[in-house]
Amino acid sequence: MPKHVTSIDVAQLAGVSQSTVSRVFTDMDSVSPDKRQRVLEAAHELGYVPNAIARSLTMKRTNIIGIVMANLTSPFYPYVLEKFLQHFYQMDKQTLLFTAAPDQDIDDIMPHILQHRVDALIITSAKLSTAMADECLRYGIPVILFNRYILDSNANAVCTDNVEGGRVVANLLLDTGHQRIAYIAGQPNASTNTDREKGFSDRLRERGVKEWLREEGDFFYQSGYDAAVRLLSRPDRPDAIFCASDNMALGAIDAARYGVGLHIPQDVSIIGFDDIPMAAWPSYRLTTMAQQVDVMVAETIDLMLRKIEEPDSKPALRLVPGRLTIRGSVRGIQP
Amino acid sequence: MPKHVTSIDVAQLAGVSQSTVSRVFTDMDSVSPDKRQRVLEAAHELGYVPNAIARSLTMKRTNIIGIVMANLTSPFYPYVLEKFLQHFYQMDKQTLLFTAAPDQDIDDIMPHILQHRVDALIITSAKLSTAMADECLRYGIPVILFNRYILDSNANAVCTDNVEGGRVVANLLLDTGHQRIAYIAGQPNASTNTDREKGFSDRLRERGVKEWLREEGDFFYQSGYDAAVRLLSRPDRPDAIFCASDNMALGAIDAARYGVGLHIPQDVSIIGFDDIPMAAWPSYRLTTMAQQVDVMVAETIDLMLRKIEEPDSKPALRLVPGRLTIRGSVRGIQP
């Protein structure tokens, strides 16, 4: 950042003190109309833009929110990111973005984040060691987990109610008379996966189902495709598959149609989780448990602001209900 | 950013001067092994992390790259973003992210960017007024346009060679014996669209094609779907459609199959542009002109670094060739 116009330059041109220039640009602090006018003109003439670095240094706050995203390339998250950006923009906050491999913990990028003294940190679908969570706490940086939580931590979190979502899916499949049910899991250590599976299998059990099939994937399309091929080429193939993500569900649909030659939903019902835009496409018309991204983002920001205001408020976990979205991929129920 | 450990605290605990602490954390400047050791221990004990804000202020560079993305939710761009992030991470640079509505110019967010004194600015698929480009120049902030260019500006740009890509598509369609050809356009004022169309129609004309059909979309799925329905329900429906983006091409395929009841590629060939991951999915197997994201990102960063090193180097426009990727959606040619 080379040769810059500073508030001193503006002050000289306007014939006022540097303090006055600062006052004009901070807020409606006491400064006489005519001086304010002169300052504004001088600033405009010189093309002055206040230096946010210097401001941050004195103010001890940067107006920057850090956000770390795993899975940027999985279709659900760009929407989340976009929503966050829109909110931040309106709040006049900037966004420092980091990526982490999904389910890799982000301890190694924490120093970078800490260095830049972000006002708050939002972590989506990645893990944060308790040590690092504490580190943030020491630095007074509020941390909000998005779609992941840690029980024994003082980090806040906003999640879809995945357990309940799993239950609702189980109910739907049973209510529509499916007999042989299967689950395609996501990464086994992701709470999104385990919670969905827990709710799902608990409810199956509660309603008297003794056994069901299970395959493991990783939330991505290809793994859903592969798992579905394994499932559907069994002699006792399932008549319904619940996939832990829409992405895998789309893979499963393609596997059924193109890999095994079955029809959806006549031969096999597929249900997903997330409600990504592609789920609505005519090729798929995927019935799925939607995550309410807008609500989740709003809750996250609300929590974040609260933590910035009152750093000592106690950590909270907010669950946002999913919404069952009926399309055409489950037999026995249509929109 | 509350109570912080500063280099002074570390200096006191280690029993050295503050300058020494700074030296330890800047680089392998002359500092004796034992003092360095003491400093490191003290720093660790106190949980000291250098304040990047203060550092930026003195060094006059932030180590932050600004990147503005339009179309974050269109499937191509998250990959671009991810690639940039990976590179920046390796270069130890941070990323300040901004969004802009596609084809809206970004003048209104420029002040925010300027304030934060980013070391460079990358703009993907959005417009930048000449005035703002000059503003950046005055501030010595190198600007690189990604997948968009402005002829009469001193901004650098990296683009896929869209014109040539359009030509190659025209050749392919003609070589495989298609008779009635159609083009579905993206936003009319995007250079990505106009260049693709120019190459395409020039080549058609060169090879003696007198007329072809044309519909207008906006790069997104739904517009491709709608345009294809219009095209394919004509009595003289086309036997090949070139879509300005994969996204629209997927929409066109769905339209052909589900809206009109045709088969791909027997009844109509569809070809796209971008090569998004979904293009490879079994449902679509879209033949498309791939953009070489990795190469483009590498070129962009190369250009950026050059501009940071030698601010006066003259602006460059680098074209990256597309790669024709044959799958199953064009009749007469298979992988």
Added chain:
DNA sequence: TTGAAAGCGATACCAT
């Protein structure tokens, strides 16, 4: 209302 001056937390030059 306005200006002068003391930080904010680092870097880097200048001596030693």
Added chain:
DNA sequence: ATGGTATCGCTTTCAA
């Protein structure tokens, strides 16, 4: 190799 000190550009008392 080390310490002292000016400096970066701003915000914010403190006086006037």
